[in-house]
Amino acid sequence: MEAVLFDAEGKGTFIVESVRPSVKGQPMGTVLVRTLAVSLCGSDGWCAMHPRGIDGCPGASGHEVVGIIEEINGESTAVAVGDYVLALSVNYIIGGIYRGVDRAAAAAASSLPNGGAFAEYFLSHDSHVFKLPPPDAPGTHPPHPPIPIFSLAPEPANSASPSPAHSPPLHNGTVCLGGQVRAEIGAITTQRAGGGALLHTHGGVPLVHFVAAQPLGTLLWLFRKLGCLVGRTVAVLGQGQNGLLATQLASNFGARLVIAIDPNANRLECARRMKATHVVAATSPAEVAARVLELTDNKGCDVVLEMVGHQHDSVSQCFDLVTEGGSIVVFGVPLNEPMPFPITRFFRKNVHLIGSVFPHTIDDFSLAVSLIAQQRVSVDPLFTSLFSLTDCPLAMHAFQHCKGQHIKIVVAPRSVLGE
Numbered sequence: 348m349e350a351v352l353f354d355a356e357g358k359g360t361f362i363v364e365s366v367r368p369s370v371k372g373q374p375m376g377t378v379l380v381r382t383l384a385v386s387l388c389g390s391d392g393w394c395a396m397h398p399r400g401i402d403g404c405p406g407a408s409g410h411e412v413v414g415i416i417e418e419i420n421g422e423s424t425a426v427a428v429g430d431y432v433l434a435l436s437v438n439y440i441i442g443g444i445y446r447g448v449d450r451a452a453a454a455a456a457s458s459l460p461n462g463g464a465f466a467e468y469f470l471s472h473d474s475h476v477f478k479l480p481p482p483d484a485p486g487t488h489p490p491h492p493p494i495p496i497f498s499l500a501p502e503p504a505n506s507a508s509p510s511p512a513h514s515p516p517l518h519n520g521t522v523c524l525g526g527q528v529r530a531e532i533g534a535i536t537t538q539r540a541g542g543g544a545l546l547h548t549h550g551g552v553p554l555v556h557f558v559a560a561q562p563l564g565t566l567l568w569l570f571r572k573l574g575c576l577v578g579r580t581v582a583v584l585g586q587g588q589n590g591l592l593a594t595q596l597a598s599n600f601g602a603r604l605v606i607a608i609d610p611n612a613n614r615l616e617c618a619r620r621m622k623a624t625h626v627v628a629a630t631s632p633a634e635v636a637a638r639v640l641e642l643t644d645n646k647g648c649d650v651v652l653e654m655v656g657h658q659h660d661s662v663s664q665c666f667d668l669v670t671e672g673g674s675i676v677v678f679g680v681p682l683n684e685p686m687p688f689p690i691t692r693f694f695r696k697n698v699h700l701i702g703s704v705f706p707h708t709i710d711d712f713s714l715a716v717s718l719i720a721q722q723r724v725s726v727d728p729l730f731t732s733l734f735s736l737t738d739c740p741l742a743m744h745a746f747q748h749c750k751g752q753h754i755k756i757v758v759a760p761r762s763v764l765g766e
Contacts, residue, residue: 349760350405351465351739357396360740365405368462368470370420374455376473378426379418380434382736384545385464386411386558386757387746389587390680393657395743401438406463410439411561413479413554417468425473431482431549433560433716435475435708438463447709448474465739467760477712479557480550480720491553493540494757496733496764497745542733543765545757550720555757559726562589563715568706569652569678570596577601579649582639582668583623584661585679586614588729588755590654591621593678595724597652598622606642608635611751620728632660636667646670656680659687666692674699729755736760 350365370377394408402408416430426432435444437459445453452474462469545555566589570576581597583590586609597605599622607618608627615626627638639648647670655661656679665675666689675698693700706712718724732753734742739758746756 348467375421380414406466409464412464436464560715564712569703585654
């Protein structure tokens with residue numbers, strides 16, 4: 348099977364041929380999942396450049412995934428062969444996804460061979476998979492508009508040898524794009540419209556949309572910590588996929604103002620579609636703070652959500668945006684190193700500082716699936732780009748270096764895309 352492998356030194360993302368995993372000899376309840384769609388998130392981009400020890404496995408860090416149950420070891424009351432599911436890969440589970448899971452099931456899941464979901468198949472456990480609605484009969488719902496599919500532009504017949512910026516071509520002509528590549532995505536890719544089986548509806552919702560249930564589940568855990576938001580003011584710093592989902596949740600929960608902040612105009616436009624009441628271009632911290640104070644009668648926001656991660660400045664910036672006695676929630680994954688902290692402002696403003704990582708596995712992921720299935724949370728504006736699994740190195744390059752063009756990137760096996 349095809350699978351992604353991260354370079355151990357963070358120098359590239361590779362496609363390799365790997366052995367298809369098996370449930371044989373694994374704990375009862377082990378399931379084999381055939382990948383249909385897996386999306387990239389901020390942690391994947393970071394892990395590709397700074398791989399953890401657990402990321403050196405077939406499928407790497409892939410964890411936002413929907414698929415089909417192909418095999419089950421023993422009997423399961425949770426799922427059956429052929430079920431469509433949101434599934435959590437072993438690589439993700441062993442990172443700490445046990446909250447709310449029975450102790451014996453958690454032990455069984457954590458004992459499975461390590462593997463991620465950037466692969467055609469991966470293992471999970473029936474304690475960590477969540478059923479999706481079955482596919483609708485053809486013609487039940489209007490077809491979903493196609494999503495752009497990107498791929499590597501073919502080399503001209505008379506082209507010179509590959510640029511030193513690229514590693515040698517892999518088995519299918521896809522190149523491994525390392526951290527030094529800075530070419531614009533439009534210059535090295537072709538684009539067409541499609542989506543294949545990913546656009547088939549399940550309960551009226553395109554299958555690909557259920558990929559967003561994984562990040563939505565982690566955000567539901569965050570919002571459990573905030574209490575009632577009715578009538579409050581909320582700023583969301585960073586409008587990647589998680590920031591955009593948080594913007595919509597804050598609006599749905601009744602916040603009076605939901606201020607979306609990001610440097611990218613395309614993401615701010617998407618934030619409007621995700622129910623932001625106001626958008627602020629992140630030109631400079633001082634200008635952002637001035638605009639937020641203007642919108643809040645010089646008070647600042649009751650709640651500030653830090654959704655950027657992997658750098659220090661955004662956490663400090665939140666203290667410029669929060670009101671006296673307000674709350675700052677750090678959701679973006681921080682750097683694993685000491686960071687400067689504005690202790691005086693934290694103290695003088697009586698700020699509540701909250702961290703949020705990992706959901707209640709059972710409650711939050713199942714609720715996230717239901718919210719998307721019932722169309723109470725709209726995720727359609729997020730999905731901007733599809734790549735084949737074969738072109739995952741290219742997708743990773745686009746994710747890391749072309750954020751203005753792509754919001755949520757999904758990769759899928761070529762057979763799923765209809766290729």
